[in-house]
Amino acid sequence: MGRNLIAFVALVLIIVVAAWRLLIHVIHSLALKRLSLKPGMRVVDIGCGPGRLTVRIAKEVGPTGDVVAIDVDPKTLRLAEKHARASGLKNVRFALAGAGEGKLGQSQFDRAVLVAVLGEIIDRNSAMAEIFQALKPGGLLSVTEVAVDPHRQSADEIRRLAASTGFVEQAHFGNRLLFTINLIKPP
Numbered sequence: 001m002g003r004n005l006i007a008f009v010a011l012v013l014i015i016v017v018a019a020w021r022l023l024i025h026v027i028h029s030l031a032l033k034r035l036s037l038k039p040g041m042r043v044v045d046i047g048c049g050p051g052r053l054t055v056r057i058a059k060e061v062g063p064t065g066d067v068v069a070i071d072v073d074p075k076t077l078r079l080a081e082k083h084a085r086a087s088g089l090k091n092v093r094f095a096l097a098g099a100g101e102g103k104l105g106q107s108q109f110d111r112a113v114l115v116a117v118l119g120e121i122i123d124r125n126s127a128m129a130e131i132f133q134a135l136k137p138g139g140l141l142s143v144t145e146v147a148v149d150p151h152r153q154s155a156d157e158i159r160r161l162a163a164s165t166g167f168v169e170q171a172h173f174g175n176r177l178l179f180t181i182n183l184i185k186p187p
Contacts, residue, residue: 032060037065041065047116048069049080057113070096070098105134113141114143119150129165139185141162141183145180146178166186
């Protein structure tokens with residue numbers, strides 16, 4: 001009986017992990033599509049985690065593009081660097097930083113992406129202000145939120161933060177379970 005229970009628990013764990021990885025892949029695929037990337041663009045991936053989306057963005061913008069991936073966790077950032085190296089990418093830079101710390105510069109990026117990250121940022125107002133400044137005029141911030149994220153931000157909260165910073169909503173995709181709001185920095 002004990003071995004059967006252990007085998008059953010192991011099988012359930014394998015299924016749960018596979019389902020979770022599939023869900024992350026689907027979320028990233030939707031976020032990537034909604035970014036409308038083009039070769040040569042400069043993109044900042046804020047809260048890049050282990051770099052799964054970062055690598056996909058870097059491939060989309062190609063060798064003439066540039067991706068800056070930031071995260072506050074050094075261990076996770078090292079995983080992201082390892083993932084990018086294993087993919088043979090040379091157009092990605094990594095920085096140990098959080099949004100709102102003033103490290104993104106002025107008018108540097110065509111796109112900024114936050115996937116299930118906004119709620120983890122302590123000072124969201126400062127973060128949104130820094131992202132606004134870091135985008136080029138006409139640049140796009142794409143914010144994706146997922147219902148299963150315990151730090152999930154509502155569409156209304158994202159709109160409030162965006163309006164107070166100067167962003168203009170360009171598009172809203174999805175539903176309560178999974179949505180993306182694209183925000184433009186006016187030209």
